[in-house]
Amino acid sequence: MTSAGFLGIESPSLVADDIVLGVAALLVAGVLAASIAARLRMPSLVLVLGLGMIVADDGLGWIVFSDAELAQNMSVLALVIILYEGGLATRVSDLRRVLAPATMLSTIGVVVTAAVVAGALMLLTDVSTSTAWILGAVVASTDAAAVFATVRSAPVPRRLTTTLSAESGMNDPVAVLLTVGTVTAVTTTVTAADWLLFGVRQLGLGLVVGLVVGGIGGLLVGRARLSAPTFHQVLALAVGAASYGVAAAVGGSSFLAAFVAGVLVSELSPQHRRAVRNFHQGLAETAQIGLFFLLGVLVFPSELFGDLWIALVVAVVLLVVARPIAVVASLLWFRFTLRELTFVSWAGLRGAVPIVLATFALTEGNPDGRLVFDVVFFVVVISTIVQGTTLGPVAELLGLRRDPGPADLTVEITPLGSSDADVAETELDEDHPLVGRTVAESAPPPPLRVVLIGRSGHTFAPGGSTRYEGGDVLVLGVSAGSLDLRMVEHWLSSVAAAPET
Structure with missing residues (x-):
């Protein structure tokens, strides 16, 4: 099969063309369904299931599939x-x-x-x-x-x-x-x-x-x-x-x-x-x-x-x-x-x-x-x-609440120039023990440093007098190969266990 091309030149029409177009339409519809469902506070899978039923051979008949x-x-x-x-x-x-x-x-x-x-x-x-x-x-x-x-x-x-x-x-x-x-x-x-x-x-x-x-x-x-x-x-x-x-x-x-x-x-x-x-x-x-x-x-x-x-x-x-x-x-x-x-x-x-x-x-x-x-x-x-x-x-x-403490810690290597730096990132809940304390009072153990804080859409380098706030995203960094995830987790848990002075 062929399709009309530029200047009268015919290009082959492949089955893959229809498949790619169909997959693209499906993904767009799925993303839109998920967004609509989120606004309606309902699971998106219901809308996606409904979409499949509508276009199938018992609906609009656009897709005939029974295998x-x-x-x-x-x-x-x-x-x-x-x-x-x-x-x-x-x-x-x-x-x-x-x-x-x-x-x-x-x-x-x-x-x-x-x-x-x-x-x-x-x-x-x-x-x-x-x-x-x-x-x-x-x-x-x-x-x-x-x-x-x-x-x-x-x-x-x-x-x-x-x-x-x-x-x-x-x-x-x-x-x-x-x-x-x-x-x-x-x-x-x-x-x-x-x-x-x-x-x-x-x-x-x-x-x-x-x-x-x-x-x-x-x-x-x-x-x-x-x-x-x-x-x-x-x-x-x-x-x-x-x-x-x-x-x-x-x-x-x-x-x-x-x-x-x-x-x-x-x-x-x-x-x-x-x-x-x-x-x-x-x-x-x-x-x-x-x-x-x-x-x-x-x-x-x-x-x-x-x-x-x-x-x-x-x-x-x-x-x-x-x-x-x-x-x-x-x-x-x-x-x-x-x-x-x-x-x-x-x-x-x-x-x-x-x-x-x-x-x-x-x-x-x-x-x-x-x-x-x-x-x-x-x-x-x-x-x-x-x-x-x-x-x-x-x-x-039922009166259930999310546990206080740091959100799930995520770590990845980020390249800085010709070298690598290990960067850890975690977010503080409103009731985390760090909230209200200064960086100097609750500094992480060496060689870790709090190099950046993300707050209300802005990112800045903290000083020793900077106080942690609920919702802060802490970015901790060390030189490549020096970061131990357990070290970060131990610091956060020790802060939670220590009495506030």
């Missing part, structure tokens, strides 16, 4: 990017404190949720036992994309945000295990030993691959002397891809491997952490837009309302019965207060992961595959609108 298997493969890749970025944004020090409760939520919590939902469906609807268990397994997992995007901005203690983020990054393998097992059990006899072996292999190998690939990759990103600073971001992306590929090759959970690898890459390359995080956050946002748009295209709006009663049963039971029971059963032993348990219960958002898992029922030829997909789609939309828009008000109603 569930291709959509499943593309969705899995997008989820891996999102989970890897979630790992990059998780600090080992925070994860260590919540590892036990997050593990309980991502294992016991998932199983309890699936069982309660399945039991309610068998009691209140006429779906078959196998379909009830498939639906229970599919919606049992909280969604990484929805949780990462929503919880990060919630004004709650770091312990809760880290627990929820870690749960969403770790519970996908268990949900996959339950979903694949229940779908397979419809046509094949699956023994308890089969379930146990599959689960141990998925979780064990996924964890090992994430630790090995993430550990080696993190050291490479942190220590490699590359010709351009941006190459560290590309190398970090390669580590994430390698963790996914190796885990899939050996039969482990690529989701868990990607999340663990991201945690280690961020921890082992502190001097490039900020740049790597920013780069992958952009990738994750792009993957999220494409993921929800693609899933919206797969939906047939004309068929949705036929299963509305079943969807309402699942959504209500999940929100007010199954999730609270799962949270109490998982966290009762870890000294969470009633207010914290209530918030964790309410923050169990469902998003892309359940919809992606629902495609397993479609691709495996399950007779109720379309019902499962449509019901799960409805449940996700309800969860996103009801829970995603009310997390902040619920936190305020």
